[in-house]
Amino acid sequence: xxxxxxxxxxxxxxxxxxxxxxxxxxxxxxxxxxxxxxxxxxxxxxxxxxxxxxxxxxxxxxxxxxxxxxxxxxxxxxxxx
Numbered sequence: 001x002x003x004x005x006x007x008x009x010x011x012x013x014x015x016x017x018x019x020x021x022x023x024x025x026x027x028x029x030x031x032x033x034x035x036x037x038x039x040x041x042x043x044x045x046x047x048x049x050x051x052x053x054x055x056x057x058x059x060x061x062x063x064x065x066x067x068x069x070x071x072x073x074x075x076x077x078x079x080x081x
Contacts, residue, residue, distance in 0.1 A: 021078040030081050037077050050075055 025034050037043050054072050061069045 025078065025081060034077060034081055037081065043077075047075055047077070 025031055051074050054074065058069065058072050
């Protein structure tokens, strides 16, 4: 039996959102700003720290109150451009 094609496949949703974000950045003319932010070590470190803090908060909540907590969003450069 052939595999059913689904539009809710997590891999395809991630790829589509990344590609649409990239297309929006290119259309808006903010590609130079994206390149600068991608090279900025302080910005990348702060973004990494923010995502680590988000993971720590999620783990603390799950430990104290159970695993019914919603999954928290991981931030990327696209969120700030």
